[in-house]
Amino acid sequence: MRKIRQVLRLHFEEQQSRRLIARSLGLSRDAVSDYITRAAATRLPWPLPDDMDDAALEHRLFPPVVALAPARKPEPDWPKVHQELKRKGATLQVLHEEYLSEYPNGIAYSLFCLRHREFTQTLKRYMRQVYVAGERVFVDYAGPTMTVVDPVNRTMRKAQVFVGVLGASNYIYAEAHWSQSLTDWIAAHCRMFEHLGAVPAVIVCDNLKSAVIKASRTDPVINATYQDMADHYGTLILPARAYKPKDKAKAENGVLIVERWIMFRLRKRAFGGLAELNEAIRALLVEINARPFQKLPGCRQSNFETIDRPAMRTLPATPYEYAEFRKVRVGLDYRIVVDEVPYSVPFNLVRQEVELRLTAAVVEVLHRGKRVASHARSNGTVPVIDPQHMEAAHRHFGLWGADHALEWAVQTGAHVHRILEAMLVGMRTREQGYRAHNGLKRLAKDFGNERLNMACHRAIEIGAPSLSSVRSILRNNLDRQPAESQDRREANFEHPNLRGSDYYS
Template identity: 55%
Template sequence: MGRIRQVRQVLRLAHEACLGQRAIATSLGITRDAVRKCLQRAQAAGLGWPLPPDLDDEQLEARLFPKRGTPALRAAVHIDWVEVHQEMRRKGATLQQLHLEHLESHPGSICYSQYCRRYKAWAKQLKTYMRQIHPPGEKAFVDYAGKTMVIVDPSTGQERTAQIFVGVMGASSLTYAEAHWSQQLPDWIAAHIRMVEFFGAAPRVLVCDNLKSGVTKVCRVDPVVNATYQHMAEHYGMVVIPARSRRPKDKSKVENAVGVITRLILFVLRKRVFHGLGELNTAIRELLNDLNARPFQKLVGSRRSAFDEIDRPAMQALPSSPYVYAEFHKARVGLDKSVIVNDRPYSVPPHLVGKEVELRLTASTVEVLHGGKRVTCHERGPGMEPAIHPEHLTPAQRHYLMWSPEDALAWGLTVGPQVQAFLLARLPQVLYKERGYRMTNGLKKLVREFGEQRLDAACGRALQLGTTSLSSLRSILSHRLEGLDTAQPDEAAFDHGNVRGSGYYH
């Protein structure tokens, strides 16, 4: 995520989601100091949220970070105390030596006494646990169940496993589950869309595991969320906060829900034979409704009633239209002024040749983004034929692209009827568009050299001679043969010794 995109996220979370600086820093994987200074810069520049629609990334950067402004802010050096703790378990390890190694890679960092004090403070927390408190409507936890379900093809008898997606609200424990074929990105995104539709509203935070469909780069400090997953969350006004790697307590709510789903739904359905995803999801939904309506053992009400009373009023309303699945990819524009998607070239403006752009791919469109702006959009289709917008071409390229035999015939009629007749006789013999285009340009060159009247007469003469080649046409014009009388001479009407007559040959 670039610096300016991160600034936009900070402003959105601060003004629209009303999150504090700590929550924003955790969501975006940056320090609280960076969040504070970003908000200060925005306030000094007179910017709030939403930003003006015509304010692109370059203009926003110029307003927030002017060239003559203050020097760049230095981020605090992060120390991985888990790694330090593991090193301290080695024989002969000392904090003094580890501090010296830290200073070699981070000159100017904290002194040795601070290093020891911070490590000891961190070590005291190893055996303590923080109770998680879930505000109403704030968090939804998502994960996949370890157990899968078998679906049998009725025609072939082939078995195929289906993955079980589980989502649960933090405050009420309302649970959602469904089956789909894989944990790939399209199924992952579609499951989230159906989950928020099942809830009838959207939470403010999504806590997910570190699967590739959700997190591109796993990191305790600065995880990189998949661009499509982030885009889907923004559509519903949600924030994605991945759980830390190998820290299941970060998403203990859904870990417990997976166990409940496994015991009360998947185990109940273990002996049934399913022949399709629809049939399996129908059975899951019936048991899921019973689970959510089942009374709590120690509390009043059920998951459904607690959701209606606690979570639902605090959640965000769903947008008017559901999310349209889109994938984001980086691409570099080639010298042919195009980018390749599934082996098919799509044209882009010429000034972007050699530059890196971002592609937003949906089932029906290919959008090209540069500098936070959409520069062009194509209709997505199969095959390998280039998709080209005429405005992306030079005048000569555009003329060739738009040329057709009908255009050539219309031009021929403006020169003369014999020229059009010549084209009518010649164009059916052309097998490729390029040859027809070059032949038409050859006729236009003859017009410039010899004039329209002579060319029209020459075309008539060539048709009488039964030739349609440009070389013959040029020969007729060069030798001025277009004006010769083509009538056949009459036979002699007198007798002579040298004239044999037609009867001589029979």
């Protein structure tokens, strides 16, 4: 309360100067003069009336000023302007022009920008990130877990809750799965994209091992499978900086909402499996996304339909097929081993490092980003060999088989087939049969198929079905000589050492 009563008393009763009054009461001389002047102007009597207190005295000397406020120009709908700025290509200048088209005598552009800044400061008192429609989705795991009964072995297990939040509309997606492993992490993203019906341009994630192999502010190393999934959907992975939760504040807030409005409300329910838990989560998500905002128009669902979804990318024609990536070194036998099954690669990559892309059905071999081999994945232990990966000499031996050799022999000649078949029966190892086959093919090349067939016939007649016999016959031209006739004649005399034909009857 101003010291008006003391000033008037010292002036009228004590007849003190204004300088002394100011020094005595700790006021400025101008303030003392103002009090005395206002008392004279209002014809205030002294001594003051008994019913006049300090508040009435102050109101007498300082009456409220009633001024006619000028007519205010119509204010824009700031929540609507703030939401429109999230659309791609939106600027304050364009929105101001739209405002003037509706209110020609409205506020100027500079005041328009100032009032918008003042409105944004009422939303939050720290720097706000402006997210373009359809640009980013923030993903993370909730800290608490949900208890679920495993339907297979009927044991109690903890389920992890995955949360995704869109940047512009704040639309929330959540689901539960068994772990934070790479398989569940990738599957959660694929189901989220299917639920949204579109794909955002950027995924902002935490630095868990399923997403980031090596965290770095400038050059983070993304998990190869996670990057392969992003390439399939045409999106970009942008990990948050380590220990910087504000980089993914949307995800942190979404996790908080899921923990409070979903997990806490489901804490007393017993679930017989993940399917039952996820059904309950989806029901509560519909309620959360349909809840109206407190300071902005609409809700998460309506904003998603009008802002985010139209600006997001369309889903690819086929869903992502889960693939693992490994780095291995090719052995001297130009093979790599996957789950104890050997697979061939081109022989010129011996002892070089290659990258494997493994799916449930295919084994792909990549070298310097280029696919060099592809095999159907095998569940047995038999090596999977592509003949084109082998050297010429190795391919000939590796693919040799007795059936193929006998087919060649049939085409060459009937006697060649008989003698090769007889030789293969007596062979104990595959290498012996391979050498015998190659030996006959070499003789066919040197002497011709017809002479080889006749030589084999001669070898069979003399009872010597071997490669060395056939080679000797050809070199000595015995195949071109008529065979010697051996007529059997009975002895025409009697001798004690001759038994005769009657002996064997």
